[in-house]
Amino acid sequence: MKRQAQAVVLMLLGGAVLRTSLTDAYLRYVKEGLRPFLIAAGVALVAIAVATLYYELRERRAAHAHEHPEPKVSWLLLAPVVGLLLVAPGALGAYAADSTGTALGAWEEESDYPPLPDGDPAEIPVLDYASRAIFDEGRSIEGRRVRLTGFISRADDGTVFLTRMILSCCAADARPIKVGIEGAGTDGYADDTWVAVVGTYSPTMVRDPINNERIPFIAAETLEPVGAPVKEYE
Known part of the structure; x- marks a missing residue:
């Protein structure tokens, strides 16, 4: 997977963490006191993704044309991230x-x-x-x-x-x-x-x-x- 794609995955993951931790949904997965750490982790992931995209796009050259394309299967890494964004699993039950x-x-x-x-x-x-x-x-x-x-x-x-x-x-x-x-x-x-x-x-x-x-x-x-x-x- 190219670095641009990696940055997109990181951004989506960070967004999913922030979406969960800024609502009561995070209580389904961790104790209440861990909320600040989740928010900090989400912000850090988004910041890293933005920085990666910025430097990668700035340094793109025409020489990239000879690079081998990434395997399409690597995009399956997005599946759990998208799932977390769209469907929040419930808390454990009976x-x-x-x-x-x-x-x-x-x-x-x-x-x-x-x-x-x-x-x-x-x-x-x-x-x-x-x-x-x-x-x-x-x-x-x-x-x-x-x-x-x-x-x-x-x-x-x-x-x-x-x-x-x-x-x-x-x-x-x-x-x-x-x-x-x-x-x-x-x-x-x-x-x-x-x-x-x-x-x-x-x-x-x-x-x-x-x-x-x-x-x-x-x-x-x-x-x-x-x-x-x-x-x-x-």
Whole structure:
């Protein structure tokens, strides 16, 4: 591929990175704090592309006529860039969660839990509820109504989970946090449906068949569909 074409690919790639990072779409792929680095990378790619085109076009000579043309297959490099510009893949959902063990064991060192936020029910993350239910044995949430938001996923035996994916850095290392739902009916809710569950602590616990980590449950009073949040990862 000639240098002019390489510069065009770089510019398109930089534009795709900037388009993603200047909207909320970047939250589907990386943690919120990485946004400035994405913007800087996109600007750098565009700047390099512009500089390359400038110097290449300035130095073009008639001698270029004897150069061999680039192989046409090299233009296929544009396919993923154009795809990212035109179609933004969604965040990971039930399919990824159903094939991956719960990541709760990574937080086992947690021991001190602050009081729940005010309000009835108290709005808390799925990870916070799961950690308190397993490692604090529910002491810091017992007797309080809580509200959790996540998407529906299922085990092979039909157990229904409220699930939220968590990131260490980016979507490549995303892993699920699962909370079993008992009490409220879950019939009619397909996988990947985002729901809000209001309920209380349940001592029920099962083992994830994928990695044998513990999965807590919530005694659900109500379960209602909601729209996917802007930040789909916790």
